Amino acid sequence: MPDTADTPRDIRPFLALEAATLISGTGNGVAAIALPWLTLQLTDDPAAAGLVVAVAALPQLAASLGSGIIIDRLGRQRTSVGSDIFSAVSAALIPVFGLLGVLTYPLVMFASVLGAIFDPVGVTAREAMLPDVAKRGRLALERVNGIHEAIWGLAWLIGPGVAGVLIGLVGATMSFWAMAAGFAISAVLVAAVCMPTPPARExxxxxxxxxxxxxxxxxxxxxxxxxxxxxxxxxxxxxxxxxxxxxxxxxxxxxxxxxxxxxxxxxxxxxxxxxxxxxxxxxxxxxxxxxxxxxxxxxxxxxxxxxxxxxxxxxxxxxxxxxxxxxxxxxxxxxxxxxxxxxxxxxxxxxxxxxxxxxxxxxxxxxxxxxxxxxxxxxxxxxxxxxxxxxxxxxxxxxxxxxxxxxxxxxxxxx
Missing domain, CATH: 1.20.1250.20 (MFS general substrate transporter like domains)
Structure with a gap:
């Protein structure tokens, strides 16, 4: 990363990163309610609703183990953008399957697992960018990390409420369009701002x-x-x-x-x-x-x-x-x-x-x-x-x- 001592202060990268965190985190909060709700509608089986959430734990663990290598090799900004794009695709699969009339419990499980693979990668990439945007904005690390944790907590606080509204308005299946749009906006926010992060590493x-x-x-x-x-x-x-x-x-x-x-x-x-x-x-x-x-x-x-x-x-x-x-x-x-x-x-x-x-x-x-x-x-x-x-x-x-x-x-x- 270039030295910012002679670079004008710029807090736009930090603001863009936190806006992306809020939007993608809210999407995760929506999914935490919408996935089991949709599963209950399809199966009327509480055990199946619990399983669709539980099976995501293993791919999340596997993805978290490998995400650091991807981030350090491809670069933090590129990895964050890519993970949000793939998360948007995985969320969009559910309403697409619904519109095609082929949405079943195994396909919901597949979309859940796919989303669980990309989510830890994006979370880790955004976290890795914090000191870079702090330096560009000349912000104390304590301040940046406190705000970041607050934004993440706020996203999970409002996400379930947004899920309830979306399910009531458009139904559980179509609510995933909003998640897909949120992840896409998150990707654009991070991609559109010149993030002061190191380039890809050979x-x-x-x-x-x-x-x-x-x-x-x-x-x-x-x-x-x-x-x-x-x-x-x-x-x-x-x-x-x-x-x-x-x-x-x-x-x-x-x-x-x-x-x-x-x-x-x-x-x-x-x-x-x-x-x-x-x-x-x-x-x-x-x-x-x-x-x-x-x-x-x-x-x-x-x-x-x-x-x-x-x-x-x-x-x-x-x-x-x-x-x-x-x-x-x-x-x-x-x-x-x-x-x-x-x-x-x-x-x-x-x-x-x-x-x-x-x-x-x-x-x-x-x-x-x-x-x-x-x-x-x-x-x-x-x-x-x-x-x-x-x-x-x-x-x-x-x-x-x-x-x-x-x-x-x-x-x-x-x-």
Missing amino acids: SEAHWVAEAIEGWKCLLHTPALRATTVLSTLAFMLAYSVVGVVLPVVYERMDQPEALGVLFMAYSGAGVGGALIYGALGSRIPRRAAFVTGLAVSALVPLVFVFSASYAVQLVAMAVAGLLSAAVNPVLNVVVQERVPDEMRGRVLSAVFALAYAAYPVGYAAAGFTIKWWGETATLAWMGGATLLVAAWGLVTPALRGLESHGPAVSETAHR
């Missing part, structure tokens, strides 16, 4: 060797290794509570509206927390913000164990969403400061791959422990485990040097 190394380099960089950089592992474990537990245990609790009480309000409080506070970190993050010690975010994730399960008050539970969800929102921006900044520019895509793909691999384990563990021990015991052990993760973060020496590190150098990859 390499004679085997792709497996290049992928291993990314993992070596992740594992051999103490601060990066610690923030990645700790955040993955904490969010594995937190998302299992929010995505599995609480729905079971409120389904058995037949209170879906109360559960919806809790989710909105958690997600809305998360967006606000990310924006606050974006504004103040450069003045807040990173280690304190990171460890606090880990510890507060234990608040939700433990409050549900010890308090039956819905008001207390609602406050706990909002506080957890607000304070845990700093965890991902801190992790992003650590990657951006300590990973050599030419390896950023591969390291980010390794970080995402760990998450894609860990989260289903947490969901499964939550489901089985509810079946064996009940909801209260499951909440208790998950809250306790989260506190142990936070305690690990508090004492590990790897986080003591978490503050500003300066630009990464290539030797980091070979330690």
Whole structure:
């Protein structure tokens, strides 16, 4: 990437990137509702609706493992644009099949898997561009990452609502036209602006060797290794509570509206927390913000164990969403400061791959422990485990040097 010291400040690349993130993320949020809804219309089988979402996990994991090599070889901007184009095509397949009168459950499954292949590639490519657009816009990394996480959270907050409106207006099948158009607009936004990203990189190394380099960089950089592992474990537990245990609790009480309000409080506070970190993050010690975010994730399960008050539970969800929102921006900044520019895509793909691999384990563990021990015991052990993760973060020496590190150098990859 060219030096921007003598280049006029330009925030258009950052604005274009965040607009693309909002649009594509909203499309993903729409798909999360429209896919199972469409499957229920076709099959009237709840198990089939769950399966169409679950089968996407494996291609997402595989794509996240390989996406970094594609990004580092083809270039970040080109990869982002290409992934959005293919995502648009995969979304358009469903209404096309519907218009042709051949839409069936296996074809919905095929389109879902196809979309799951390209989505992690686009997400990783946009994340890899953040330090480039920050430098061009002369913006602090904390601010850029805080805004980016807030935009991503906002997209997932409004996506399900947009899905409900689209399904009501045009039906589940035709709602995928809006997703296809959104991904196409996202591709145009990124392609139309001159992104200050490095060009495509020639390499004679085997792709497996290049992928291993990314993992070596992740594992051999103490601060990066610690923030990645700790955040993955904490969010594995937190998302299992929010995505599995609480729905079971409120389904058995037949209170879906109360559960919806809790989710909105958690997600809305998360967006606000990310924006606050974006504004103040450069003045807040990173280690304190990171460890606090880990510890507060234990608040939700433990409050549900010890308090039956819905008001207390609602406050706990909002506080957890607000304070845990700093965890991902801190992790992003650590990657951006300590990973050599030419390896950023591969390291980010390794970080995402760990998450894609860990989260289903947490969901499964939550489901089985509810079946064996009940909801209260499951909440208790998950809250306790989260506190142990936070305690690990508090004492590990790897986080003591978490503050500003300066630009990464290539030797980091070979330690």
